[in-house]
Each structure stands twice: as C-alpha cells, then as structure tokens.
Amino acid sequence: MQIDPKTAPAGAISKVINGCVVPRPIAWVSSMDAAGVHNLAPFSFFNVAAHNPPTLLFCAEVRGTDGGVKDTYNNILATKEYVINIVTEDLAEAMNLSSTELPPDGDEFVLAGLTPAPSVRVRAPRIAESPASFECVLSQVVPIGDGTPGSSWIILGEVVHMHIADEIINEKFYIDAQKLRAIGRLSGFGYARTADTFEMKRPPSQLGSKP
Numbered sequence: 001m002q003i004d005p006k007t008a009p010a011g012a013i014s015k016v017i018n019g020c021v022v023p024r025p026i027a028w029v030s031s032m033d034a035a036g037v038h039n040l041a042p043f044s045f046f047n048v049a050a051h052n053p054p055t056l057l058f059c060a061e062v063r064g065t066d067g068g069v070k071d072t073y074n075n076i077l078a079t080k081e082y083v084i085n086i087v088t089e090d091l092a093e094a095m096n097l098s099s100t101e102l103p104p105d106g107d108e109f110v111l112a113g114l115t116p117a118p119s120v121r122v123r124a125p126r127i128a129e130s131p132a133s134f135e136c137v138l139s140q141v142v143p144i145g146d147g148t149p150g151s152s153w154i155i156l157g158e159v160v161h162m163h164i165a166d167e168i169i170n171e172k173f174y175i176d177a178q179k180l181r182a183i184g185r186l187s188g189f190g191y192a193r194t195a196d197t198f199e200m201k202r203p204p205s206q207l208g209s210k211p
C-alpha cells in the first residue's frame with residue numbers, strides 16, 4: 001500500500017506510524033505544578049537524545065479530546081523539573097490508570113495507588129515503586145505542528161540524578177533486562193515485554209585510527 005500523509009484518511013497516520021515504530025519505550029513522567037500538586041502520566045514518544053550531557057526526550061501531544069494542553073507540559077514549563085520513571089510489567093496496570101485524564105488538581109499517584117518518593121536534585125517526586133528513575137531539568141522545548149490535535153512539543157531534559165534499584169544493576173553498571181522487565185508500547189492497546197532478547201556482536205570499526 002502506498003500512503004501519502006497529505007491525503008490519508010483520518011486516523012490512518014497514527015495507526016500506521018504507531019504500528020510500525022514498535023516497541024516504543026514509555027516515559028512515566030512525574031511532575032509537580034507551582035502549587036505543589038503531583039502529576040503522573042505515561043508518554044511513549046520517548047527516547048535518549050544524548051549522553052553528554054545525558055539528555056532524554058519525550059513528546060507531549062495536544063490533547064485529542066478537547067484540543068487542550070496536557071498537565072505534564074504545563075507543569076514542566078512552570079517548574080522546569082520532572083522525573084522520568086521506567087514502567088515494568090508489574091507496574092503496567094498502575095501506568096495505565098495514571099493515563100486517566102484528570103483535572104489539573106487531580107493527583108494520578110493517588111488514583112494509581114503509587115508512592116511519591118522525594119527526589120535528590122529536583123522538587124518533582126519520583127515513583128518509589130519504579131526500579132529506575134531519572135531526575136531531569138528542562139533544557140529545550142521544540143514545537144511540532146500548528147497547535148491542533150496531533151501537534152506536539154518535544155521536551156528535552158538533562159538528567160541530573162539517577163535512581164537505579166540495586167537488584168537490576170551490576171558493579172560494571174550493566175542493567176539486567178530480565179530483572180528490569182520494562183514494557184514497551186505497540187499500537188492501540190498493545191504492549192510488549194522486553195524479556196525475550198537476543199545478542200549480536202557489533203562488526204569492528206572500519207575507520208582508521210587517528211595518527
């Protein structure tokens with residue numbers, strides 16, 4: 001099938017792109033508004049942007065239901081701080097609950113039965129139940145689109161502190177995927193596990209070493 005995004009029927013673009021760009025990692029973003037109200041929501045448009053400085057990105061879309069802006073985005077713009085927590089198999093239900101659209105003063109930690117734990121470098125809390133949390137300070141916001149539903153903002157944040165459960169990391173800093181058991185998002189209501197893995201050694205570099 002050949003699909004031109006300019007003439008594709010409504011809904012086709014997200015179905016095709018979200019069905020092919022899989023599995024997507026999930027940033028479970030905890031933030032706080034200026035008054036101190038906690039907020040939590042999952043974002044699967046999520047990846048590593050750089051290691052130096054360590055930078056993660058995720059994208060907050062304009063809300064499809066009412067064209068509004070998500071609380072996560074408003075909080076991060078107001079406070080410049082947030083935490084990206086990793087979603088594991090046993091936290092999947094809580095993550096899903098935390099995606100409920102609540103009014104800005106609603107606290108998804110309470111709704112999902114999760115524990116906000118104090119962070120070290122930022123005021124936003126991390127999720128105590130998550131085995132990996134990355135405290136972030138906002139570095140850049142890149143707008144995409146014209147502000148109508150489907151448009152988004154790329155939110156880039158520098159990682160200023162990491163919390164990694166001792167059980168999932170070894171003394172050489174390798175993370176054990178079998179113990180982390182992160183989940184990824186597919187299209188629609190689909191999710192993937194990350195415990196079914198295989199390894200391939202990378203071919204040696206064919207670039208000459210510098211004189």
Ligand SMILES: Cc1cc2nc3c(=O)[nH]c(=O)nc-3n(C[C@H](O)[C@H](O)[C@H](O)COP(=O)(O)O)c2cc1C
Pocket residue numbers: 026039040041042043044045046059060061062069070071072073095096098099100101102185
């Ligand atoms: C697994 C999953 C992944 C999601 N990924 C995104 C995403 O990448 N971008 C986005 O804007 N919304 C995404 N959503 C929807 C938001 O989580 C949802 O709009 C949430 O209510 C936003 O909360 P907030 O207004 O408190 O920020 C996702 C939902 C789920 C369940």
